[in-house]
Structures are given as structure tokens and as C-alpha cells.
Amino acid sequence: MTAPTIENPPHGPSWHVLYGPLTPNDLRSALEQIAAGWDLRLTHFHPDMAVIAGRHGDINVRWRVHLPPAPDAQTHNLEPETHLEILIDATAADPAEAALLHDLKLRLRRHSTGELDRIRAHLPLVSRYATCNLGVESWAMIFRDHYVENTLGFILGIHHAGIPARWIYALNKGDRTHRRDRIHATLLAHGIASGALDNTAVNASADHEKELAAARASLDTFIDDAHNEGRRVLVIDDGGLIAQGYGGDNTLRRVDAVIELTVSGLKRIASAGPLTIPVLNLARSGLKTRLGYPEIADSCARRLRALLAAHKLSGRTVLMVGFGELGSRLAASLRSQGAQVHVTDTDPLALITAAEGAYPTHRCVADALRAAPPFLVVGTTGDQAITANDLALMPDDVFFAPFATKDFSLLAAPHYARTATLVPGVGRRYRLDGARHVHRPRGRSLPQPVRGRRHSQPGL
Template sequence: MDTVPTPVTRATWDILRGPIPPEALLLGVAGLAERHGLRVHQTGPDSMLLAGTDDTPHVAMRWHPYIPDRPNTLSHVLPAQESVEILLDVHPGGQEAAADLRVWLRARLRCYDPAELEQIIASMPLLARYATPAPHLGGWAVIFRDHFVENTLAFLMAVQQAGVPPEWIYALAKGDRTYNRDRVHATLLAQGCRSGLLDNTAINAPNSHADDLAQAFADVDAFIDAAHAASRKVLVIDDGGLLAHGYGRADSPHRVDAALELTVSGLKRITAAGPLGIPVLNLARSALKTNLGYPEIADSCLRRLRALLPAMKVIGRTVLVLGYGTLGSRLAAALRAQGCQVHTVDPDPLALIAAAEAGHPTYRTAVDALHAVRPFLLIGTTGEDALTAEAVGALPDGVVLAPYATKDFAVLAIDPALAESATEIPGIGRRYRLRDGAQVTVLGDGRSLNLFEADAIPNQGYDAYRAGTLLAAKALCARVGTIPAGVHTDLVDDIITSSGLYDAYYDTYLTIGAPAQLAPIGSEPLAGMTACVIGYGAAGRLHAQFLTDAGAQLMILDPKHQDLPKGCRTFCHGVDELPRPVAADVDLWSVCCPTADHLPVLRSILTHDPGARVLLEKPACQSHEIDALIRLLDEHPTARVMVIDQYRHARALGVVADLIKAYEPGASLRHIGITFTKD
């Protein structure tokens, strides 16, 4: 009779690579083996076996040194730890343990090692300069949503340096296929942060991604609820994805407390979501991003485009740019400088006027443009449905589409009736054969092309923008109770301008000759802070000197306005008359005016900022004002007022004690009188 052969279970194997010290490898494997009830046998200097209690092999491991093809960071730094190549040989019964081992090894091997992290931080000196401790941040939690690139990792490490504990940082990737997104994710988890995904595709098409959104928002809800239960406020740094789904509304059951908005598309989402119940600082339209951020973004867009078209001639050819906004106008100018004939499309008449006066042929719609010219390249920068079904029918054969926003060319992926076939080109994009036989190629994955399997902007190129974002976050968290609900742009510009960031940017990257050396991290404990000295007499001059030496940006209020130092902002009136944006920028108040003015000045400060940080020269107030001072402080529980008490630490007491010990060691002292006089 015929017999069915018994299937033979064959071993399977995997290869993993990355930097890890041998002791960390052994320790991690030992812990995992213990959880699975397995024993670890060291079978050689570079091999081990995970076996059952009866010594049945479950997983065999072998490793040897491995030299990567190239450094895996933007700065080409070599890891401090030796890279290894690990072979996992899985035996019958070892599949579960091997699966857990793979997960642990992949996460551990993909982490940036200490040398790589050190270089990432060093590549962003402005961010490091302003990553100084801010005590009030210790009571906040942060939800950060952006692309997972090296400058994102540097920013989140700076947030930790500034005072937010890693367990209260929740990083969400936007879903772009950035080159080292898995390394950023693994490193954040290793640092104790939370890390997940809230995909822009799901945000833009919620009906077709309902399950993904529900899970992502459930995790966000839990994080916000846990933070509030721990008496923490929650700051969102995002492109409007969370606020568009109600997290900034006054009636939201999981409302956050403040937000920083990073993108123009995010502003559109926020506007469409309705009235806000929280303050939102607008980085997207700030002078910082417009003047320093977008030129770097445009440069990264063109560099990625040329890298994906190595065989194509670009100079002199016809290009159609859809959208003549902040990014589109820069791309048009850069392509024209390369000799391209650049045509532009925009429905906004002001944008058309700007494009026409810059010398570009202009059109109100893509259909009009495609009937007039045959471009070899279409660039999308609108963030809207820039390419309609009618426009697709007018595309010339062989045209290349380069999207720099998610929705511009989405119609090709959404409407299957437009194309007969779609072929994936690994590492490049997707080629469509249209109904009329024409072939068109969409570069990338239909999202921002500069982020497609790349790290986009150089770390130094985004250094100032990330530093400015940190400064804005510090200021917003410090003054959240005084900033009304809604979107604020002017306040962002005031914060950045008064911080000294632009001077530091120029001195670091653009000055002629030897670059200026920024102070080492931690050498200026008040770097990035703005201090206001009230009263510029003898005490005020001392305070001003100490605060300046500590790295603070200085403001001075003095009605006499005499002999004031140059190089700082000065005002010849009281705190009551200080412009609100100026007062909102103050991190530390130093009250050095006459004692009789202390109480009214302190009251004015707390009117501007109920949670102000104040240094108060002694005495704090006049004797008959003590009860009023106590009531004022009780009414402002989040304020912190410190009265200068240097005489408490005077050397005189130590000198007296030494003299007594030397000359009257057996004397019984009944009284020591200490007298203070100004003359």
C-alpha cells in the first residue's frame, strides 16, 4: 500500500547585522532564554546554543565581525562599537524563542550607538546651545509628530535635555519612507520614549483607514489621560493631524493643553476643524521657517529629484510646477537657474501675478497648461488634488511626476479607471500605463519626494529651525496660562528674534573667516532664556552682569533710563506699560528697584504671567506690606519668587566660628549680634 511520507521539519536561519558589544549580546540573549525556560550554552568564543532542559537545541547563534559597506549616518561617523553579523539557526520547537530573539536583535542592532548619537548632536550646535534645562518643562508631556530623520532624533534628545522625562515623550512618525526611520524608532524606544505611527495617508483618507486611526487615537488618548492623571500638561508638536481630529477643541474629552504647528497643510486642517480651545504657536508661517527652513527644504527636493533621474537631461527642458507658494516659487527659481523653461500653475491670482512678474508663463489650471506645453517633468507642491482626471488624460507620454506633498498626484492611486496597469519600480516609484497608451512615472511613494528613502534636509540645514522650535516650546509651556486660544504667529517671531538665534546662526554658519565658537553645552546655564532686570542701580547692575555671564538675553526697565548698557533692549517705563508680546517673552524677572516699589512691581509681573519666575532683591517688601505679599503669592500658586539672601551665606560667620575655636575654645557663648547697614 502507498504510504504518505512523513514531512521533515527543516531548520531555518536568519542573518542580522549591526553594532553591539559582546557583553550586551550575551546579556540580552540570557534574559530572553530565561523568559522562555531555555538554557544558554556557550559553545565557542563566537557561538552559543539555546537549548531546552533536556539539552534539545532550539536556536543556535553564531557571529563574526562585520564591516558595513558604508557608515549609516549623515555625518559618516563610524560606530564606537564593533559591528557583527549574526546567524540564527532555528531548530524545531525553537520558533517562538527565535521570533522574540529576532525582534530584540533587530531593535538593538538598529539603535544608533553612542558615537553616532554624539555626532548627531554635534552636527546641530544651535539646537544644542538652546537645549538648556527649563524647570517648568518637568511638569509637561510632549506628543511629537513628524518625519523620523536624524534631526528629529536630535530634537527629541534636546527636549529631554531641557527637562521633559523620556517616558513622557510620545513620538509619532508621519509614515514617510525616510531612510533610517527604523533606527530612529529603535533609538527612541531604547531611550525610554514611546514611539509609534500616525500616517498622513490615514489622516487624509480617514474613511479607508478607520481601523488604523482608531488604534492610533486610542493610544494617544491613553497617553494624554495618563499625563493628566499625573498632573502633567500636554504639548503637541505636529502638522495639524491631531488638532484636526479634535484634540485642541474646548469640548474634547482628551484635550491637549497647547500646540506648535509645523506645516501649512496643518494650518489648513486646524482651520477646517473649527474653533480652538488652546493656544497654538504657528511655526509654519514664521519668519524662521520662511527664511531659513524653506530654502533648505527646496534644496533637498531638487537634490532628491536629480538623484532619481540620473539618466535624464534636465538643463533647458520644459518643467511644469503646480503651485507657486513658498516651496513652489523656490523650486521654480532654482530650476530656472539650471536652465529649465519653467511654467507655473496656481488658482490664486496673487500667486499668478508673482510668477508672471518673475518671468514664468502662468496658467490657472493644469489642464490649460498641458494643452499649451509638453513638459518632461511635473512638480506638485500644492498639498491639494492638483492633478484632475481630465489633466491625467492630457499628460504627454513619458512624463515624470515629482510630488512634494501627499495629495497632489493622488488621483492616479485612488482612481483605478485612469490607468490600464501600474508597475512598481523598486527604489524609484511607480510607472502607470494610461488608457490612451501613454506611460507616466510617479517618483517616490506618492508622498513628499525629498523624504522618499532619504533623510532629506542636512542636519545643519535644519539646525536653526529645530532650535527655534525648542525655543517656542519652552516659551509656550512657560506662559500657557497667559496666551489666549487660537493660532499665533507674531508671538513666535518675537520669541525667536529676542532669543539671539539669528545672530548665533550667522556666527556659526555664515560669518567670514573662522566660524564663531559657541559656548559648550551647559557652560551657560541660562542660554536661550530672556531675563528682565527692573531697576538699574547698584543691585540692578550686579544682577545684569551675573545674568549676562550666565548666557541670558537681557532686557532692562528703568524710568530714569540713564547709563544703560548697549546691546540689550531697554524701556523707560514700568512693567504695567510693557507691551504684552515683550512681557510674554520674559523667562526670568529680576526686581532691583527701590523696596517701596517691590510689591506693586511684583503684582504687575504676575498680572502678565501668573506663573512667573522672579528674583526679588532684599528686603522683599516693607514691613506693613508683609500680609499683602503673602496674599499675592497665595493667589498665584504656580509662581516662583526667590528673595536674594546672600548675607545668609556670608563668610563672616565662618570667620567668627574659627576665631572662637582658636582663641576661646572653652567659652560658652550666650549671644552673637549681626548688624547690616548700607553705609
């Protein structure tokens, strides 16, 4: 007897499965809005099924309560919330289907009220000081940084302090930070503009002219509209890009003040020449040194352990590229877990500090690789930390952990980028030469394994 053939359900442009925190009533309301917007008929054939009669065919929507296998947020929501699994099946391509998908994806990815409450609870200083007496009501704000939950909490705090949503423009740095789409969806739900100014596009501007032109046009419009309304424009930036482009004496339009969050951004601003606007150096402030860097280092260490859960650190060699505020804290964290941490830095004073802390030190990455082939290379410099010659010295199965955007940006060069393939759950795999490969992470603070020649490693 021949067993019947079992075929998988059809997957393609007309078959979509979505998940997220949404109640059945909210879903029905969304379906009604979509149908009304397209002047289509909506029919509920069952409490958990609806059909939109599209112009080119029916759009069938089914749903059921879904229990997520793990929290989809950094801060766990301890209160029970309804999550749905939604199946959308269209019998033919229809413009209403695309609109429905776009709308539902944004609704499903935005943070729930309970999740936002948890984010606020983890940011007590924002809750304490982001009040209506800050005097920011007449300002507009451009905020550019990684899209993480602290970013969301801060922006919503500024909104609560008095800057209307209409006059806040948030920009994602364009990396692959985990759950960045949730931040984007939540900002849009609050009426806050959300876009991207990609670091990769800026570093390789010739290859990303259209992206940069679109980002520049959006910024121009926002700044012009704000000034026409009598508002001053404050920029809070990670990387110095906006101050560099909108703070010089010869620029067509200028912002009114900048708060720079990073040392690398300050370097970029300084290299652009004199500015005609005030720049507040938050990167070297007591606030960031005492509160910011310990939190960032803790976050980086936790993300590192999450991806390296199957690998032990005890007794293994780690190369720390950069021993500043972040690198020194990460080095201490890794050493506390038993790792043998070596340090390289271009600043002699940083190397002296590391040596006095009993870390083996090296003047350059190449020297460190020759002396002690590492299991893990951590970048915290904010500058291009490795060269092609360094890559040639990397041992097999070494992991890269870039905790600053530019550290391992060499791999974004066309020579490496065109060899990239996607590795689910890890990032992108790049062929270096022969059988050697590098894996870039999915997003900020996630390591990337590098596969190269086999070396013996101390402590293994």
C-alpha cells in the same frame, strides 16, 4: 560529466540575515537577555557563534564583522564603528526566535552613539536652546512629523530640556520615509513611545478604521495619563490632525496647546471650526521662513538629484505645482541646474511673483501640460494637486516628486491603489489605463516616474 547541482541556502521563516552597528559583546549580551527571558540555555560554541536551545529546536546565531557599502544615515559618521552581519537559523519555529529577531532588529537599527553625536552637531540651535531652564519639566509632548534625523535630534533635545521620556509620544506620519525604522528604534531605546498616525489612513478613513481607532486609543490614554499626573499636553504637529481632533469645544478630551508646522495643517485646523486651545503658527513664522524652508528646499533638491542621478536636468522641462516658500526655492534650485521651470499655482499673487522672476506661468496643471509636456512634475502645495483629467494628459516617462504629503494623494484612491506593484528602489507602480503607469516613491521627497503616452519634449 554532469556538473553537480548547487542549491542556494534555504530562505524562509527560519533563515534571517541582519546588519547594523553592534559590537560582538553587545550581541552576546542581547542573546543572554533573550535566553534568560525565555528560560532557555545559551551556549557559545565559538567566539562568533552561539546556540539557544529552544523548546521546539535550536536557534543558531552566527556573526562576523561587516563593512557597510554605504552610510546608513543622512549624516555620515566619520568615526570608525563596528558593524556586524548576523545570521539566525532556527531548526523549527519557536516563540523565542520571534522575540530574538524583534530585539535584534531594534538594536541593529537604532543609531549608535557616534551617529547621535553627528546628528546633534548638525543641529546647533537645538543644542544651544534645548536646556534645562526652558520650564518644560511639567509638560507632556505629542510630536507628529516625518521620521527623519532632524526629527530625532529635536525630540532628544526636548527630552534633554526636561520632559521625561515617559511623557513624550512621537508619531510617524506613516509615509515611507527612508530610514524611518532607525528613528523608531532609537526613540524606543531612549524610552520614548513611538507610533504612527498615517496620513493615508486619515485621508481614506473608511478603509483604515482599525488603524485610526488604535491610534486614537493610544492618544486618549497618553493625554488622560498626562492630565491625571498634573501635566499639560503640548502638541507639535505636521498637518493639523491632532489639533483638529483634540482642540474643539465638543471633544471629550483636549490637549492644552498646539504648535502647527505647516500651512496645510493651518488650513485643516481652520476648516474644523473654532478651537478652545491656543495654536502657534510656526508655518508662517520668521523662524521657518528664514531657516526652515531653505533647509527643506535644499534637502528636497538633494533627494531629487539622488534618484534622478542617471537623468540630466539641463534643458528639460519641469512643472512646479505651487510657488510658495518651498516651491519658489525649489524652482530656483532646479533652474540653476539648467531646467526650464514652468509654474502653476491657484494664487494669482504667487503666479505674478513667478512671472516677475521670468518663469512661464499657467493657471492650472492641465494648461501647463498642454503648453509644455514636462520631464518632471514637482508638488509643493500640501493640497491635492492633480486630478484624474491631469493624469490623462501626462507625457510618457514623466517623474512625479511630491514634496508635500497630499500633493499626489489621488493615487491612494482604491481605483489606483489596487493596481499597485512594488518596484524595488523606486516605489509602487500604478496602472492608470491601458499601458500607462505611475510610480509612487518609497517615501517623502523621492520622485515617482509616470509612464504614459509618448510626447515630444522641448529641450531633449
